[in-house]
Amino acid sequence: MSKKHPIIVVTGSSGAGTTTVKSTFDAIFRREGVSAAVIEGDAFHRYTRAEMKLRVAEHEQRGHDLSHFGPDANEWAELEQQFRAYGETGCCKTRLYLHNDDEAREHGQDAGTFTPWQDTPAGTDLLFYEGLHGCVKTDAVDVGRYVDLKIGVVPIINLEWIQKIHRDTKFRGYSKEAVSDTILRRMSDYVHYICPQFAETDINFQRVPVVDTSNPFIARDVPTAGESMTVIRFRNPRGIDFPYLLSMIHDSFMSRANTIVVPGGKMDLAMQLILTPMILRLMEMRRAQLHK
Secondary structure, X not given: OOOOOOEEEEEOOOOOOHHHHHHHHHHHHHHHOOOEEEEEHHHHEOOOHHHHHHHHHHHHHOOOOOOOOOHHHEOHHHHHHHHHHHHHHOOOEEOOEOOOHHHHHHHOOOOOOEOOOEEOOOOOOEEEEEEOOOOOEOOOOEHHHHOOXXXXXXXXXXXXXXXXXXXXXXXXXXXXXXHHHHHHHOHHHHHHHHHHHHHOOOEEEEEEEOOOOXXXXXXXXXXXXXXXXXXXXXXXXXXXXXXXXXXXXXXXXXXXXXXXXXXXXXXXXXXXXXXXXXXXXXXXXXXXXXXX
């Protein structure tokens, strides 16, 4: 952790909605005049799409599963190193994973490949990470120890699967069968490497639909925000002004001493109200360090 060069992560599994949460952070950064270096979790995958297909087949022949959720398909030590570098110097390296033809065309490359590693811009106020492993912890790495604010995005698992199926079939060109196979292949890694992160996060935002999602593999559409509630859990509720939040967010209520529930359509408002003071506090500490 670094008061001079703070790091914020939004972590959640594929299809969880972390990209939507990133849009909320972008709005806060823009409104408050915060300059953020941005890195994406997919940049720290180990293999291109073509290489991953080969490695998955090789593992299947040996009776093993390989997924983007686990250590064998990722460069977690590299991610930890870049977090440490930013905390120390205010600069680190990153790249892009090109998911589709439109992204690839912009860079003159094939979809499923990586752009070259580059330095993040100089002089930024903070580093913002969005991806799968912002708080991953194993015997070999502890990525979260360098992070100042950890946000988990954790829809209930059936909703997460629905969102992934719809995104990957509509926007990434996969068949529903291929997406289902991916979900099954990565379940062990999900349990061992994704779920434990949400015990490390400072705040979790969990969207819970109030419509039937009992069979996510036949769902025709993704439940809307208006068809959901959002459960917001604080690891340390000290300093959180719950009466203020309840007064500002209509139809919200407390379910536990550290948990507030808000209508799904008010999730963006809740995030703005909760996260803006936290970001401003990080900026105040940063300015204090710079003026020492």
